[in-house]
Structure formats: C-alpha cells, structure tokens
Amino acid sequence: MSKRLQKELKEFMDAPQGWFKAELASDDNLFLWRVAIDGPEKTPFEKGTFKIEIEVPTDYPFKPPKVKFLTKIYHPNVKSDGGFCTDMLTTEGWSPQLKIQQVIDEIYRLMKEPNADNPLEPEIAQQFKTDKTAWAKTAKEWTKKHAK
Template sequence: MSQAGAAQRPLKEFNKLKTKPVDGCTVDLVGDDIKHWKIIIGGPSGTPYEGGKFEFDCVLPENYPFNPPKFTAKTRVYHPNFDAEGGICLEVLKADGWKPTLNLEAVIIAIQELMKNPNTASPLDADAAEAYVNDRSKFDKTAREYTKKHAK
C-alpha cells in the first residue's frame, strides 16, 4: 500500500462505517480529526451486556494501517479482558497480532465477539475471569449490574 493510499484509508473506513455500520454500532469523529474516533458498540444480545451502549475511544497512529489503532473503553465493563482503566486485551490490537489488511470494522466485530466469548486464559481482570470460570451466575449478575450502571 502506498503512502497516499494509507493517508486516504481512515476517511474511506469512516465513510463506510457511517453508511454501512456494524450492527448495533455507531462511529463519529472526535472534533474534525479523521484519526480520532468515538465508537459506540451495543452490547451483544444474549450476553449480560445486552441493552448497553459501550463507548470506545479510537486513535489511529500516524503510520496506520501499518500499526494497530489504540482502543480505550470509556465505559466501564465488567469482563475478564477489560480493565478499570479502559484497557482491552485483544489480539488484533497488539502490534504482533495486527495486520495492515485488518480494518476498524474488523476490530469492532472482534470486540463484539470478545464480549460474547471472553478469553479467560489472558485476563486483564483476574477477578472477573475467575468468576466467569467458577461462578457464571455471579459473573453474569455483576456484568448486568455494571451494564445497567455504566452503559445506559
């Protein structure tokens, strides 16, 4: 991909996600910066996050798409792979897991999938991971409470 192509890519991705959004999601720019996005992801149905609206801050690095975007959860999520500071443990957001052929739509879908199927082998919140594995009803109850309190 040429430098010119890379420079146009954020605008192309943004326009695509505005006209054909991922189900349950919205994207907006922060100010007028094409490399700073506000993304709202609806809680996946059939999960304790259902009905919630989860806000994410997305900053594209100068060398995007050659390096991954920086995603931060602005909405508190009780989940094994999210921490209290908004960190997200997701392979596609890591330098060694990102590929320039991926895009922000793929990241949004991966976050939705992570919300449905936590990776308890690589937790950021060990207590949430332990509850998910050992006491699923307690985990679901706490996750629903967080969703009601933080994501409405």
C-alpha cells in the same frame, strides 16, 4: 495513510451497522474515533450501550489502533481504566490488511465470548471461570449502572 482512514470512515457512514455507530471524536481529528456498541443479545451486556475510543496511529495501517472503553464494563478482557487488548491489537497479531471494522467486530465478539484465559483483570476472569452466574449478575448490574 489518512486516505485509507477516510475511506473506512466513509464506508461506516454509507452503510451503518445495526449494532454500532462510529464517528470522529472531533471533526478535525481523523485519528480519534468514538464508537458506541450495543451490548450483544443474550449476554449480561444486553440493553447497554458501550462507548469506546479508538486511537489510530499516524502510521496506520502498519501499526494497530489503541482501543479504550469509555463506559465501565465488568469484563475479564477490559481493565478497570478502560484499557482493552486482544491478540489482534498487538504488534505481532496486527496485519495491515485489517481494518477498523474488524477491530470493532473483535470487540463485539469478545463481549459475546470473553477470553478468561488471556485476561487483563485476573479476578474477573477467575470469577468468570468458576462462578459464571455471579459474574453475569455483576456484569448485568454494571451494565445497568454504567451503560444506559
């Protein structure tokens, strides 16, 4: 399935998006991507750039990629070790019709609208639900410290 992956990478190179940049982590490994996402406007992540690693399985597109934040982020859906999961990236939620572009879109969407009902970091989710101002303040501080 590396032909499909090469095609997807070529699409990124031919028509770059304004809010993210995707490239191979190394020239000789089509299955490991590095993505830099600009924090969405009007969120605590604004003005930050978040580096993400996407590990594409060799049986892609039949299995979902694994996503990991390399940049620390204060977010209910991102573990302290950078682990990231959303329904789309589970075996049940994944479909071979989905592309890496849609994975990146989903990451961006969750940066704009965290899902505190399905958290990987319960304490951050609790703060997000009960004291959004304090959550936003900490998230903004982390962005300033880690995502510049």
